[in-house]
Amino acid sequence: MSALTQIAHDAKRYWGYPENWIKHWHDELTISSDFVNTNDVYVLVSEDEVRGFYALVVRKDKAELEHLWVAPKYIGTGVGKELFLHAMQRAGAGNVSELQISSDPNAEGFYQKMGAHRIGEVRADMDDKPRTVPRLAVTPKSRES
Numbered sequence: 001m002s003a004l005t006q007i008a009h010d011a012k013r014y015w016g017y018p019e020n021w022i023k024h025w026h027d028e029l030t031i032s033s034d035f036v037n038t039n040d041v042y043v044l045v046s047e048d049e050v051r052g053f054y055a056l057v058v059r060k061d062k063a064e065l066e067h068l069w070v071a072p073k074y075i076g077t078g079v080g081k082e083l084f085l086h087a088m089q090r091a092g093a094g095n096v097s098e099l100q101i102s103s104d105p106n107a108e109g110f111y112q113k114m115g116a117h118r119i120g121e122v123r124a125d126m127d128d129k130p131r132t133v134p135r136l137a138v139t140p141k142s143r144e145s
Contacts, residue, residue: 003050004031004043004069011069015106021126031055031067039066040090044083052079054087056099063096068107084114092140101136108134 008029012022022029031053035041040056052070056063065087070079091099102122103111112118121132 001031001033001036004036004041004053005029007050007052007071008067008069010072011075012104014072014075015104024126041067042083042086042090044079044086052083054083056087056090058091058094058096061095061097063091063094063099065099065101068101080110081114084111088138088140096140099138099140101138103134103136105133108136111136111138114138 008031009022009026012025012029031041035055040058041053042056043053044051050071051074052068054068055066057066065084068080068083068087070083088099099116100119101111101116103116108118116136116138118134119137120135122135124131124133
């Protein structure tokens with residue numbers, strides 16, 4: 001799990017956030033064995049190197065894309081798209097009617113390009129200042145008419 005945690009931390013740092021914010025997010029960026037054992041976690045490995053991963057948390061007919069992280073040196077190379085499309089396939093195969101995402105603001109454009117649309121915002125205050133992150137949703141392909 002340490003390789004996944006390292007990718008999550010490195011990918012968050014890629015966006016230039018201050019280190020005190022990274023420390024604040026430590027727990028939510030840490031991928032524990034308990035989390036992996038109780039959720040669907042998929043890892044993209046190529047040439048013996050972990051390039052990215054995602055976690056799909058399914059509750060009845062809804063799912064949350066809990067994590068989707070790409071190792072910084074692979075951002076912009078199609079790894080994120082491949083992971084997202086795989087997540088959509090898995091969600092569709094599981095009869096999920098909607099996949100929701102609380103997105104990093106820097107990743108919102110990526111998710112919109114992949115077909116997600118904004119359904120709201122989630123409060124994510126930092127340093128005692130108001131901050132929000134986009135809340136997105138997308139319908140898995142097998143569920144669309």
